[in-house]
Amino acid sequence: xxxxxxxxxxxxxxxxxxxxxxxxxxxxxxxxxxxxxxxxxxxxxxxxxxxxxxxxxxxxxxxxxxxxxxxxxxxxxxxxxxxxxxxxxxxxxxxxxxxxxxxxxxxxxxxxxxxxxxxxxxxxxxxxxxxxxxxxxxxxxxxxxxxxxxxxxxxxxxxxxxxxxxxxxxxxxxxxxxxxxxxxxxxxxxxxxxxxxxxxxxxxxxxxxxxxxxxxxxxxxxxxxxxxxxxxxxxxxxxxxxxxxxxxxxxxxxxxxxxxxxxxxxxxxxxxxxxxxxxxxx
Amino acid sequence: xxxxxxxxxxxxxxxxxxxxxxxxxxxxxxxxxxxxxxxxxxxxxxxxxxxxxxxxxxxxxxxxxxxxxxxxxxxxxxxxxxxxxxxxxxxxxxxxxxxxxxxxxxxxxxxxxxxxxxxxxxxxxxxxxxxxxxxxxxxxxxxxxxxxxxxxxxxxxxxxxxxxxxxxxxxxxxxxxxxxxxxxxxxxxxxxxxxxxxxxxxxxxxxxxxxxxxxxxxxxxxxxxxxxxxxxxxxxxxxxxxxxxxxxxxxxxxxxxxxxxxxxxxxxxxxxxxxxxxxxxx
Numbered sequence: 001x002x003x004x005x006x007x008x009x010x011x012x013x014x015x016x017x018x019x020x021x022x023x024x025x026x027x028x029x030x031x032x033x034x035x036x037x038x039x040x041x042x043x044x045x046x047x048x049x050x051x052x053x054x055x056x057x058x059x060x061x062x063x064x065x066x067x068x069x070x071x072x073x074x075x076x077x078x079x080x081x082x083x084x085x086x087x088x089x090x091x092x093x094x095x096x097x098x099x100x101x102x103x104x105x106x107x108x109x110x111x112x113x114x115x116x117x118x119x120x121x122x123x124x125x126x127x128x129x130x131x132x133x134x135x136x137x138x139x140x141x142x143x144x145x146x147x148x149x150x151x152x153x154x155x156x157x158x159x160x161x162x163x164x165x166x167x168x169x170x171x172x173x174x175x176x177x178x179x180x181x182x183x184x185x186x187x188x189x190x191x192x193x194x195x196x197x198x199x200x201x202x203x204x205x206x207x208x209x210x211x212x213x214x215x216x217x218x219x220x221x222x223x224x225x226x227x228x229x230x231x232x233x234x235x236x237x238x239x240x241x242x243x244x245x246x247x248x249x250x251x252x253x254x255x256x257x258x259x260x261x262x263x264x265x266x267x268x269x270x271x272x273x274x275x276x277x278x279x280x281x282x
Numbered sequence: 283x284x285x286x287x288x289x290x291x292x293x294x295x296x297x298x299x300x301x302x303x304x305x306x307x308x309x310x311x312x313x314x315x316x317x318x319x320x321x322x323x324x325x326x327x328x329x330x331x332x333x334x335x336x337x338x339x340x341x342x343x344x345x346x347x348x349x350x351x352x353x354x355x356x357x358x359x360x361x362x363x364x365x366x367x368x369x370x371x372x373x374x375x376x377x378x379x380x381x382x383x384x385x386x387x388x389x390x391x392x393x394x395x396x397x398x399x400x401x402x403x404x405x406x407x408x409x410x411x412x413x414x415x416x417x418x419x420x421x422x423x424x425x426x427x428x429x430x431x432x433x434x435x436x437x438x439x440x441x442x443x444x445x446x447x448x449x450x451x452x453x454x455x456x457x458x459x460x461x462x463x464x465x466x467x468x469x470x471x472x473x474x475x476x477x478x479x480x481x482x483x484x485x486x487x488x489x490x491x492x493x494x495x496x497x498x499x500x501x502x503x504x505x506x507x508x509x510x511x512x513x514x515x516x517x518x519x520x521x522x523x524x525x526x527x528x529x530x531x532x533x534x535x536x537x538x539x540x541x542x543x544x545x546x547x548x549x550x551x552x553x554x555x556x557x558x559x560x561x562x563x564x
Contacts, residue, residue: 095379098345
């Protein structure tokens with residue numbers, strides 16, 4: 001099944017647009033999991049077991065694993081989701097981008113080694129840096145467009161002036177490029193930060209129903225009502241709204257998984273309140 | 283010692299601007315190293331021993347290791363350079379870029395876990411995605427500017443129009459931004475592809491003596507004379523000219539290290555023929 005169809009099935013089955021980001025930060029773990037051979041995996045497994053019925057996807061952030069040399073625990077985490085909750089798509093947040101021959105290796109890292117369903121990539125190096133990912137036609141390729149951080153404005157908001165065209169900001173150009181030229185396998189998505197509802201609305205008007213990965217809904221402070229209203233499709237989905245730290249570290253004690261569930265349920269419900277065609281399902 | 287000083291010492295000691303990129307591709311290894319527990323490390327060690335007196339730096343490309351789950355062999359490779367040839371800087375080619383909290387983890391991956399001297403990063407997400415790297419003031423931060431691949435033109439060559447400013451292509455804007463705002467610790471370098479000598483000359487005029495990492499001099503076909511003339515500083519350095527596949531895979535047989543040395547020596551000498559103030563040293 002293609003990633004987009006897998007995601008649509010997951011939105012339907014979970015009645016949720018929420019994605020939990022797995023950013024394991026040892027310094028914020030409960031004391032009982034601060035060390036140990038498999039402590040990162042154990043933490044993630046507890047979070048997954050506590051939230052699996054509330055989410056449409058999980059998004060492990062690879063940097064948190066590779067900083068610690070914990071690739072094996074990343075593999076264990078992905079395997080655990082795949083074996084226990086096989087209907088939930090896994091997005092590897094890696095933001096890779098390199099020349100074609102190297103991008104081929106990065107695509108193998110994501111899709112062959114880690115067996116994830118989708119990966120985030122950076123568009124700065126252009127088409128040939130993204131094509132090796134696109135060629136996995138049943139996998140999702142999630143291209144950075146307007147990111148959630150403050151520095152995003154430094155390049156992404158600047159106006160591009162092309163001959164014979166109206167000027168447009170970089171992020172709109174990227175959105176148009178992805179929709180018109182990179183989406184030939186219908187497996188592209190865009191990263192649109194939760195902190196920029198106006199830009200989300202603008203890009204929604206450019207790319208039709210293409211799904212958005214929307215990080216920044218938790219600790220980074222994105223406003224749920226405005227982001228759902230700006231970004232959802234007519235059918236009331238099209239968004240994978242991701243929160244990490246606000247859910248993972250809702251409690252620093254041994255009740256962290258229970259606290260994560262409470263936070264995730266609240267965020268799922270807050271999102272659903274603003275979804276189209278959703279009043280009866282609530 | 284700061285990375286820039288380390289690099290200057292290495293240019294001087296080696297009389298070379300050549301960097302060998304370590305992109306281990308099992309399919310191009312000699313049959314005797316096609317498998318085995320430490321075959322990637324063994325291949326790299328042979329290349330390093332055969333070329334150490336010809337290079338100013340080594341540049342392992344992390345994608346080739348992570349596609350295979352060979353992080354341990356990347357560690358071994360870096361450790362081997364550091365212990366056997368401690369004067370040679372190691373650049374991790376990783377092209378990382380993410381929001382600040384995640385970029386902090388990527389900086390740890392490069393500088394704490396792998397202990398490299400410099401890392402490549404992507405500027406698409408702006409200052410806060412690069413700052414955690416810059417804060418390691420003795421490490422080099424090598425920012426993508428104009429990359430060597432054909433797709434580079436798709437965004438990097440487009441004209442930005444800012445209010446009250448002349449229009450300029452994205453790569454020139456990035457070069458100016460790095461030189462004026464990101465280089466406060468004097469630890470920035472730029473990636474300038476060997477395939478674009480005109481752009482290299484233009485950016486050299488913008489950023490003074492800031493060193494360039496110049497990939498694409500080998501298999502990607504960059505012309506040595508034009509790139510050295512366009513990019514070198516008045517003192518005849520300022521460039522780290524990287525070739526990978528053309529050196530590593532000069533022979534597919536057991537003489538691969540010897541063949542790599544022949545190729546590396548030829549490229550070092552070809553570069554030196556076009557360096558300023560270099561006639562007497564040849």
